[in-house]
Amino acid sequence: MDFELLYGIVKIILIATTPLVFAGIGELVTEKSGVLNLGVEGMMLVGAVTAFVTLVITGNYILAFTFSILSGVIMSSLFAFLVLILMSNQIATGLALTIFGIGLSSMIGKNYIGTPIEGLSPWFFVIFSFVIVFFISYFFYKTKAGLILRAVGESHNSAHALGYGVLKIRFCSIIFGGAMCALAGSYMSICYAPMWQENMTAGRGWIALALVVFATWKPGRILIGAYIFGGVSILQMNFQAWGLSLPGQFFNMAPYLATLIVLVLISSNKLRVKLSAPASLTIPFFKGR
């Protein structure tokens, strides 16, 4: 195989995988603090449409990404308010957030479908996705704040007893997750496939959720997992183009099956699970008696 071809394949994999890394690392931080947000897809869509519409109106890329991230912050604050303050069920609220996000993004983008824009080069964001993963990794394992965040996800009662503001920390983690999901969405509508179309994230939010588990809640592994997911999908396209026939459905199944296998492998070793999965995931915290 010649180098040129290989280089091209790697480039395509990098571009295609970056949104998974952003959404995955965002959701990972949220989950590490003990909150499961199933609204990833909804937040990505709102982020994507906000960036696109802002860009069409202002023509300014920086504004587009800023507003997009802001939209993720607002969407996730809504979620945080419901699950942290009103203590609503996280799973149901996350699903409702996705429904809401699908509707809201289509509503906002109604008149912008098919508006041509000048796409932005993806490479800054591809590099940034690596930087953010290393930053989060550093934050978790080398800083006190990261340790506290993990402690909150592990046992909110102990963390509270030690005097840490559980809700405050969770709120910040949820918002970070929202911002990253929105960034993933805006990357899609501005760099990856520069356009706005309803539901254009096409299920990537759900893959990001799988990714967090696949990564066993470890930031570095988000990268590995995302690149396996993205790589499998691009490689099967290459196989097809080379004339090898393989049922596409089974290739599409691969990320999910791989996640299942990893889940089984990591959880069959009880010690390792204890070290990775946040023990308080989906369990609400309330101060009162």
Next chain:
Amino acid sequence: MIKLYKLLLLSLTFFVFSLGSAYADPKKVGFIYIGPPGDHGWTYMHDVGRKHMQSQLGDAVTSTYIENVPENADAVRAIRKLASSGHDLIFTTSFNYMDQTLEVAKEFPNVKFEHATGYKRADNVSTYSARFYEGRTISGHIAGHMTKTNTIGYIASFPIPEVVRGINAFYLAASKVNPDIKIKIIWAFTWYDPGKEADAANTLINQGADILVQHTDTFAPCQAAEKAGVLAFGQASNQEEFCPNAHLTAIEDIWGPYYAARAQAVVDGTWSSEDTWDGMAEGMVVMSPYNTKLMPASLIQEAINMEVAIKDGKLHSFEGPIYNQAGELMVAEGEVADDGMLAGMNWYVQGIDGELPQ
């Protein structure tokens, strides 16, 4: 005296006219869409057709649509809602509305139904589709001349006859002018996923394709071609504004005249159940303006001549001899594939590599 007479006549005419219009209520025409009308692909072109019908028939019709109707049990309710709210003619514009359309039609014998791309009819259900493959023949001819790498990338959605027909028609025409041509096909198994369509486009370009053909819904492949500096054909609508330096031409679905004619038939009371499969001759399949910046004038002229030949019936997309991949003769020399064979086409013609996913 004459003046008075004229005035009387005028007011009488006016009276009769207003009476007439008061009694002849406008016919209501309803549409069921699979996607949003702004998708710049399949649904968009149906909505363009609806607007054309509206402008042609003016006050004689009013039109409504329901968008994003899923292709499951919900479709029956949506279609029935149109039928029961006084619609006289209902177009259901996606294949998987077939059984649902028939189910509602049985219950509303006085309402006329038109189902796009299906094959089941009833006394009050017509079917209609377009011979998009005629356009593929012209794209294939152009691609055969324009390619430098002799490699064409084809992004396909699902292995249904509609898509397979397109691939075969394209390859037959392309290999006729350029026997060395190779066609690389990626089945995306989706109609709609801009990211995946872009991935497929980039993969094909990376594997040496210098012209992209798509049978999926968004303009992502065309954009990818523009970025990579290769050529592409648009799908369903003219996509030149999204990729001015890549867009050779596009196969446009023009539903407007058909919609106007069928609505007119309902207004006139002459509607009957029919099976329509129209192509270029009837104006249902139209090639977008050929890109003069990219194509030599002689090739554009050839393409236009081919259009005329197809319209006149002198050129057919599937002229024998045609062999399948196993080398079996499917269409004999001097014959053309009949509509039955085209409708159920689930094999590749000889020369295409790879296996058709079954």
Next chain:
Amino acid sequence: MNKFIPIIISRPQSSNLMNVLVPVIAVILTLLTGSIIFSIMGFNPFFALHTFFISPISTSYGISELLVKATPLALIAIGLAFCFKNNIYNIGAEGQLTMGAIFGGGIGIYFYDTNAFWLLPLMILGGAIGGALWAMIPALLKTKFNTNEILTSLMLVYVALLILDYLVVGPWKDPLGYSFPKTRQFSESGRMPLLFAGLRVHFGLIITLVLIFFSWFIFSKTIFGFQLKVSGYSPTAARYAGFSQNILVYLAFGICGAFAGIAGLSEVSGPIGLLYRDISPNYGFTAIIVAFLGRLHPIGIIFASLIIALTYLGAEDAQLFMQIPAAVGFVFQGLILFYLLGADLLVNYKLEFNK
């Protein structure tokens, strides 16, 4: 200063008054928000709300459609209650529904030219088994390997959908269907009988009601129901009381999967009549919301399924009669859910001001 900040106090028992009052408050809030949104959009709010909530069910056909839509939601939600009560977060009902449709529907396709009384019962059984088997995977992984069921069950949804995809595109394709991705139609005796001529509400509704009653009986009258509840509150206590948590996990998943499978089968053999790619508009996911809105209680789930079903129908009517895009329906639905979920606080907790 602290005087004015309310403190959230957990109620020892969920308040009965609030149980009734909260949904009412949520509905009132939704109506208020709705009127504001529609006024801003330039619609008469009364007309809009009427279109959304009244006009879809103003005919017998409309009510029948409401039931058609609510049937799978309620059936899956009550199955989910078995899991959720035991703190088992099975969110893969959509996959179990799909497997039920594949197993039961597969029987229907195999006997496509057979008309016999036993066909439908066999298909229903197949649906239940398909759903239950699919649910056994996360159950097995949870008990054997301690694997988190939220994620395994979610992953299996996509695997099931792709298996269905493979079958209808490939081996189960209708040989007379011009290669379109759909199967043959089931024979007449493989279809759910209609309850009223001309209306689509079908026998699946009766099955659902029977199973809801059955569930109510189990929840409130049997030891198993008690065990579910106890082990949900405190697994340790349950262990001391001699319950095998593993058996509870298998039972909860099995029942939930079977119910979802039956829901899937009743959808394909009811209004659809064959298999193709998009058999369910996310019933399995929407049912999770229904289950929580209904507070895992049979009566609550019935009401919740009707409310959610109504929001779907309302969104369609709003499109048709007000030319409101489908998306607005989703936004509105999301808002209703937020209010209902958020208002739960008042049921389980009370606010107290420092004295």
